[in-house]
Amino acid sequence: MSNGVVNVATEEVVRLEDVWVRFDGVAILEGIDLSVYQNDFLGLIGPNGGGKTTLLKVVLGLIRPSQGKVTVLGSTPERGRRFVGYVPQYSLFDRDFPASVWDVVLMGRLGQVGRFRRYSEEDKKAALNVLEMVEMLDFKGRQIGRLSGGQQQRVFIARALVSEPKLLLLDEPTASVDAPMMEEFYELLNRLKQRMAIVLVTHDLSAVSIYVDTVGCLNRKLFYHHSKEISAEDLEAVYQCPIELIAHGVPHRVLSEHG
Amino acid sequence: MSTAKPTMEILQYGFMQRALMAGILISITCGVIGTYVVVRRMVFISGGISHSAFGGIGLGYLVGIDPVLGAMLFAIGAALGVGAISRRTRLPEDTAIGILWAVGMALGIIFIGLSPGFAPDLFGYLFGNILSVSFSDLIIMVALTALMLVVVSLLFKEFLSLSFDEEFAKVSGVPTGWLYLILIVLIALSVVVLIRAVGIILLIALLTIPAAISRQFVSSLKKMMLLSTLLSIVFVVSGLWLSYVLDIASGATIILFSGIMFLASLGLSRWRRRSVSSKG
Structure with a gap:
């Protein structure tokens, strides 16, 4: 990778090698190996408590693995996360918090701005751009808590993209x-995937079948073959219930028979 | 009100001028730091820091230094202590605060007991006496208020991010651990500014009430700081005047007046919301 003739199309943005996370001796993630490449759009599915959020937090450096190695953009998660956008699960922020949409989006630029500095024209331009992209420009001055859940989510996506x-x-x-x-x-994500790798943790299996390029199943262990196919055995192992129960909700394209 | 004394001529007294000056300084402190205390929900930690400062007051009496300096030492120590305990151990932060709260006060009692003679003005440190603010107190207050304003203006966007969503701030590369420590040290300094006026037991109310009222009516952190400062000035001056007219304790009057205004603001904001929603 470092010999100067990097194949841009396949640059590895995340690499997890035998990553284990244990809380009080209980394993949350077991021996995760995962590579995410520059153009990937990966959908992560799995039951609640299966470690999906934990996995994202390991990549962000918010949770340190008990064992194993994490590389983000060729560096440690702490250094690499400057180049990572993060949209947390519905944020439990205080709905009365005195901050506008504009304030919140600019927070995404804190990694770019030096300490003790004000936001530059460039920062502001970037904020305008992403607000337009998520169609929230008209709400720029609105207090964040006065938006609907969907609108807030768009603002948090803008904050991650800025x-x-x-x-x-x-x-x-x-x-x-x-x-x-x-x-x-999802159309927005579709447009974005040309510019960045995307990892989407979701329960929305129909979205997985339509929009993402590759699918991984996580329940402490990760089942991922860098493809859009999941075998019935994998699903059964992940959800630990008879496949009939869930296959019903899984569109055919995800199942392996389709080839 | 037949016992009311002429109010304008009290302004000629030096102690009254110093009290008003002190009132403005504590109002700036309450407006700026109180805003963070309220939006980041640090009321309990502020209470812990202010009460543990009593240990420093006692130490001041014991070794013969200005008790306010002793209080500053203890307040900063408690702030750093809580910060370190909550970052480095698995002890919940509120447990650490509760312990420091009582241990600080206990130390104060022991120190005062060990000091020779009696402790003059002890009641003032506990419940405040804005009329006894001295010129040297004012100098300390001016210096600390200026320092707080400089730090807050330099780190404004970082503190905003820390208060709104700490996890995201961390992910964006903000050194949240350090910022949090700086913020609680600022709270410790604000405790020192407030001690003379309302005392370590009552100051938590003045730190939170103006900010809690403002939050219901503003949409940005800056506006909240400004409005809280103005409200605080109104409360301190009104409380001071009331205490003079009625001849009752100044610190307690200021706090009681603020408390009543807080209740009134709840009613006002409810009425305002209702009239807004009925229009929409």
């Missing part, structure tokens, strides 16, 4: 988005 990340991590981003907006949201 740093022009090379990797975008989304944790159940559609939890508070209403159905008509959902399609719009």
Whole structure:
């Protein structure tokens, strides 16, 4: 990779090698190996408590693995996260918090601005751009708590995008988005995937079948073959229940028979 | 009100001028630091820091230094202590605060007991006496207020991010651990500014009430700081005047007046919301 003839199309943005996370001796993640490449759009599915959020936090350097190695953009997660955009699961911020949409989006630029400095024209331009992209420019001055759940989510996506990340991590981003907006949201991701790698943690299996390029299943262990196919055995192992129960909700394209 | 004394001529007294000056300084402190205390929910930690400062007051009496300096030492120590305990151990932060709160006060009692003679003005440190603010107190207050304003203006966007969403701030590359320590040290300094006026037991109310009222009516942190400062000035001056007219303790009057205004603000903001929603 470092010999100067890097194949741009396959640059590795995240690499996890035998990563284990244990809390009080209980394993949350077991021996995770994962590579995410520059153009990947990876959908992560799995049951609640299966470690999906933990995995994202390991990549962000918010949780240190008990064992194993994490590389983000060729560096440690702490250094690499400057180039990572993060949209947390519905944020539990205080709805009365005195901050406007504009304030919140600019927070995404803190990694770019030096300490003790004001936001530059460039920062502001970037903020205007992403607000326009998520169609929230008209709400720029609105207090963040006075928006609907879906609108807030768009602002948090803008906050993640404003740093022009090379990797975008989304944790159940559609939890508070209403159905008509959902399609719009996935179309936005579709446009973004040309510019960055995307990892989407979701329960929305139909979205997985339509929009993402590759699918991984996580329940402490990760089942991922850098493809869009999941075998029935994998699903059964992940959800630990008879496949009939869930295959019903899984569109055929995800299942392996389709080839 | 037949016992009311002429109010304008009290302004000629030096102690009254110093009290008003002190009132403005504590109002700036309450407006700026109180805003963070309220939006980041640090009321309990502020209470812990202010009460543990009593240990420093006692130490001041014991070794013969200005008790306010002793209080500053203890307040900063408690702030750093809580910060270190919550970062480095698995002890919940509120447990650490509760312990420091009582241990600080206990130390104060022991120190005062060990000091020769009696402790003059002890009541003032506990419940405040804005009329006894001296010129040297004012100098300390001016210096600390200026320092706080400089730090807050340099780190404004970082503190905003820390208060709104600490995890995201960390992910964006903000050194949240250090910022949090700086913020609680600022709270410790504000405790020192407030001690003379309302005392370590009552100051938590003045630190929170103006900010809590403002938050219901503003949409940005800066506006909240400004409005809290103005409200605090109104409360301190009104409380001071009331205490003079009624001849009752100044610190307690200021706090009681603020408390009543807080209740009134709840009613006002409810009415305002209702009239807004009925229009929409």
